[in-house]
Amino acid sequence: MEATAAEVDTAVRAAHAARPALADRTVRAALLRRAADLLDAAGERVIEAADAETALGPGRLTGELARTTYQLRAFADSVDEGAFLDVLIDHADPALAPPRPDLRRYKIPLGTVAVYAASNFPLAFSVPGGDTASALAAGCPVVVKAHPDHPATSELCAALLRRAAADVGLPDGVIGLVHGFRAGLDLVRHPLVGAAGFTGSVRGGRALHDAAAARPHPIPFHGELGSLNPVVVTESAAAERAEEIGAGLAGAITLGTGQFCVKPGLVLAPEGEAGDRLLTALTAAVSDTEAGVLLDHRMRDAFLDGVRTRAALPGVHAPVTPGAGGEHTVSAGFLTLPAAALAEDSTHDLLLEECFGPVTVLARYTDEAEIAAVLARLPGNLTATLQLGADESAGRDGAGRGGRLLADVTELAGRVVVNGWPTGVAVAPAQHHGGPYPATTSTATSVGTAAVERWLRPVAYQDTPPALLPPELREDNPLGLPRRVDGRAEPA
């Protein structure tokens, strides 16, 4: 099953050879829509395959498939529109000193993209997922390194994507698939690979990031590695809605058995009566949650070990002990400790690392300075969440606490959620799914239409005769692209 170096090479060469066929945006949009249609039509088989390999359950997988096909169609729409080509035209200006030539710039595909599939999303962040969809939208062929947790699902999805390619007249090579750890390294080091996208662990992602940077010709590596997703609950918020926040938090940490990259892993909640009520509500809701199945035994072992090690740290309590449920399941839980302990030295640093699965850490603070001290110790995150009181939300609390906390968590995260929960990552133009390292290894997003920007590079044409210009840059705008001409947006 593991691809040899020669097989990786064959897949990359086939992808590389397919680049010219992807140059036509109309064909790319058709490919993405056809892929969505075929995935929908084969929905039952796809979900069955993914459920057999991941135990995520048909409910969650049905939603994930809908997200996947929505994503493919959203990228097709964005290919049609072409705003990501970022067309800029500056006409020659002989009056300037020095005189300015005619300059026309747009963005072109970076080449073959290596995609590393995630364990926790066998569809939406795997073979037919956002990295693949955005790379194809950009005009880049893709070679996916399948996740070892769902090889059959990967093969099925790759076959559907290849059928979509054939249906719109594209060569097979636009979608390659390889299996195996060694194949993943060979892939990121292949001279014809132009960029890579990754969703997974800090350890695996960092190794691939380092390999991409160490190449004779380094390539962009867009990796989503790990995130703690801190939540700050203010005293007023707890006083006003302790029960609602406790229940909401329980939902956010147990949804999908805690296997989302945006699961809140650290919650700063106040000491005192309101915080106690929050803890009571959280305890009740978490205790009521049924045990769930983690993706595989490796994940289950890592979860049980991670929870045990964390619970053994000094001063840490477990009001609801997360742990083994049945033979295959795990039960949700959470740990508590004084927030001050997190800030004083490195003893509790393990609590500042992501623990994949249905667990969170509730750190109880006694004043705002402790919040700031803990936030200052956090690494980068995909999300940060604030639960604020009504007056703080309205900027009427007198202390400006809402604005101050918003500014503090903005430093730490790529998406800030107020009075809600970070689980659920909408596919939208204004989405940003990324954040300071280790949340991501670049400043790009992997969700939403802006994800296509990762696979493009600009090229400028100077004084190029009209007959030779690509149609995207012609004066009469035959493709009707949005563009900026001499600094002004068109259509205006």
Place this chain on the structure above:
Amino acid sequence: MEATAAEVDTAVRAAHAARPALADRTVRAALLRRAADLLDAAGERVIEAADAETALGPGRLTGELARTTYQLRAFADSVDEGAFLDVLIDHADPALAPPRPDLRRYKIPLGTVAVYAASNFPLAFSVPGGDTASALAAGCPVVVKAHPDHPATSELCAALLRRAAADVGLPDGVIGLVHGFRAGLDLVRHPLVGAAGFTGSVRGGRALHDAAAARPHPIPFHGELGSLNPVVVTESAAAERAEEIGAGLAGAITLGTGQFCVKPGLVLAPEGEAGDRLLTALTAAVSDTEAGVLLDHRMRDAFLDGVRTRAALPGVHAPVTPGAGGEHTVSAGFLTLPAAALAEDSTHDLLLEECFGPVTVLARYTDEAEIAAVLARLPGNLTATLQLGADESAGRDGAGRGGRLLADVTELAGRVVVNGWPTGVAVAPAQHHGGPYPATTSTATSVGTAAVERWLRPVAYQDTPPALLPPELREDNPLGLPRRVDGRAEPA
């Protein structure tokens, strides 16, 4: 003179502390304009200092200073306009499945930027240059690592920038300056540095790139390292205007004593009569060029050594031998060889590496296949230039040669010039000064208003109460920023 680790740390901490002061875009624009005014006012002193240290001559330096202050003002205009903030607003849509929350995204500064000054541009790519201007425009304080070739010019410019900062009420720390090789490494490794910009050699740039990637928390490294800047002269172009092309090429390789990063380093010219006329014209023009002074003795030694080693390769001739002029000067020249020799094996690979100074390599081809074979061996470039015949330029040659060559060189370069020369890099929105590695280590540009994008990262706010939103993202658009709302551009 060399900064100690403690001094680097002090400079970075002062810069880091200055971040909040740079948050106000009005102040940033004022800083950039004030800096331009002070540099203009001190023009004589600045040019004198740079001339004493670099021997570039007052003429070239006067032009470079004008470029520098133009650049500062252009970034000020772009700060006022705010398009780079890339404001996107998607309103909540409960009708979608799953329902979409309210999402508002813009771009924020990455933090303190380390700037590595270039030897060949003591102003425009050094302390007050494009990296500094674009970083300040983005809201990032800067610590510059001075180039050892012009320490006094660097100090003078840094003092003027700091005076500009004081004049607009900003702390000193927004512009730091350190000297020394070791200080440069300390800087890129400093935990509070958020990104780096570099212009220089492949060796130096690669070492810093690798250090940036190896950090516990890797940071974006935007380096411009080296470029051959190939030129292709077609048979028709040579037949139609051999003399004009020969003279133009001579100008492009001798301008500024060949010390521009976009100097053409390899020219593919046809064998035969038309190509011979081009060679004759080139010989005449290059022979007429006065000897020039290179930046320093290190550069002069590297040039003489580089030329000697290249000229000694088998089959290489030197119609005009580049070499030592007087005791301090060098004379321009060029080498020739059959293009086929470049394509057949690695014997001549040294000719595919940049040689800084007034020299180029004329590779004579016998057919179009040889052009393609040589282009296929080239690394990435900042520019590629085509000299086409009239029919080829108009797409009337029947063979589609112009379009084919344009597509081939687009693969290799960030800017394509047709029937002109790549020297002269206009500061304009549609400019792209970057290209596949080793031209640059990222897909970004270091010249033109888009250079600001290197120092920003997106952040999205989800369901954030209006009172807490940054003014850039408020519904009523109090700052009048260009933005896209629910997928539509505003102002529409």
